Amino acid sequence: MEAKGTLPKTMKALVAYSATDYRLETDYPVPACGPDDLLIRTEGCGICAGDLKCQHGAAMFWGDDTQPAWVKPPFIPGHEFIGKVVWAGENVSGYALGERIAVDQIAPCGACRFCKDGHYWMCQPHEIYGFFHDFCGGMAEYVRIPTGRSVIHRVPQDMPLEAALLIEPYACSKHCVDRADIGCEDVVVLSGAGTLGLGMVTYAKLRSPKKLIVLDMLDERLEKAREFGADLVWNPGKMDVVAAIQEITDGYGCDIYIEATGHPSSVVQGMQMIRKLGRFVEFSVFGAPTQLDWSIIGDRKELDVLGSHLSPYCFPYVIDHIADGTLKTRGVVSSVFSLDDWKTAFDRASGQYGDFKVAFRF
Structure with a gap:
């Protein structure tokens, strides 16, 4: 042909x-x-x-x-x-x-x-x-x-x-959320409400978490995250988000933290707010190294730390559900x-x- x-x-x-x-x-x-x-x-x-x-x-x-x-x-x-x-x-x-x-x-x-x-x-x-x-x-x-x-x-x-x-960015978002293995009793914090973060929001909402909280430094992004299904949207530049998580989880911390900003401070913030035996998923491409006391991963909290790369087996779902409007x-x-x-x-x-x-x- x-x-x-x-x-x-x-x-x-x-x-x-x-x-x-x-x-x-x-x-x-x-x-x-x-x-x-x-x-x-x-x-x-x-x-x-x-x-x-x-x-x-x-x-x-x-x-x-x-x-x-x-x-x-x-x-x-x-x-x-x-x-x-x-x-x-x-x-x-x-x-x-x-x-x-x-x-x-x-x-x-x-x-x-x-x-x-x-x-x-x-x-x-x-x-x-x-x-x-x-x-x-x-x-x-x-x-x-x-x-x-x-x-x-x-x-x-x-x-x-x-x-x-x-299609391609949302497929990456889907793989990341799948790696997080969100359940209906989980308090989920998603840091970053850019394109990939918004793709995660609209898909993560379909997993029916107990609470979906989105963090970003730009209020207009937070408003879009709310439109796409976030239960709470917080600006870390305007409030103590670690303290806020402690308050709504009886001092335990969030169950799952998804890092989608690519900024080192978001990694440190996530490690502080996640509960013991929690799940941390790293998605981003970073422009600078992150410094962190790794004791928090093992000796202090025994965390599951997972990476997320590309979009395996995700395109068909994303194409179908963008087409039918399920994914915003x-x-x-x-x-x-x-x-x-x-x-x-x-x-x-x-x-x-x-x-x-x-x-x-x-």
Whole structure:
């Protein structure tokens, strides 16, 4: 299946050549595709905190004296993309021209121990769309999808773009909440009400916790969290949230704390307010190390400390429940830009102006 004679040879793309060299190019080659590939025309692509940290030169991406570089430039950023099929290789079946798709951000190798035992999101090579030359992302007019290395999902044609752009982030949110294993007797504190935090709020509410409390330093985010189902919303900059938790739990502390801010102070705060034998789930990508007396984890509270990475097996649920309105999305995509304005978009995506999700529309 091919769209013969209709595809251009070049495209507009944001290309990362190094930590200090991101360029908007108007004549970048459209990806060369092989017999096992799909090519999609990008509809939109969200900007993730990881995209920002990479563009700012964070060592976890580009390496430093203690760790090697992970990314492989030149690459096109963006893993929160959605698009429509415009070309399919001769070995690809089951996809129609114009069909709308999204993909898991990980490109599993299929051969490592993690892929073989079903934990594909922890694939040892760990190549992710938007950080590798062979897996360029959605901040471009076209994206190559190698079907043998991609987890592909169909998206309803009638889903509004502003909702479809939340599929990938909300899938990450779902995995995090699933890791928390929320029960109906749990007092849950969720720290951070950005896009991912809001995805956690709307999904966590469906788990029927005894109390769902959301923390954020921005009151407008807290109001959105309340709209999405939070029972209580607190601003740690305006009140002693640790004392408040102690007061409503008879001095024990919360049962579950989900950290979704990426700020070291939120980790310390969570360790202070969680009860003995509680569950702490860390989600965020951090820009700086966190200093903590680890005695609180073992000797003092015997905590379960869990991580959450990517969105395994979560896309189908999220697509279905965004489509039927169960997962709330209204107003989360707060700013949409053209790729020409990528510098402004990245600046707005920092959250300093109160934005939730900032995205590109093509």
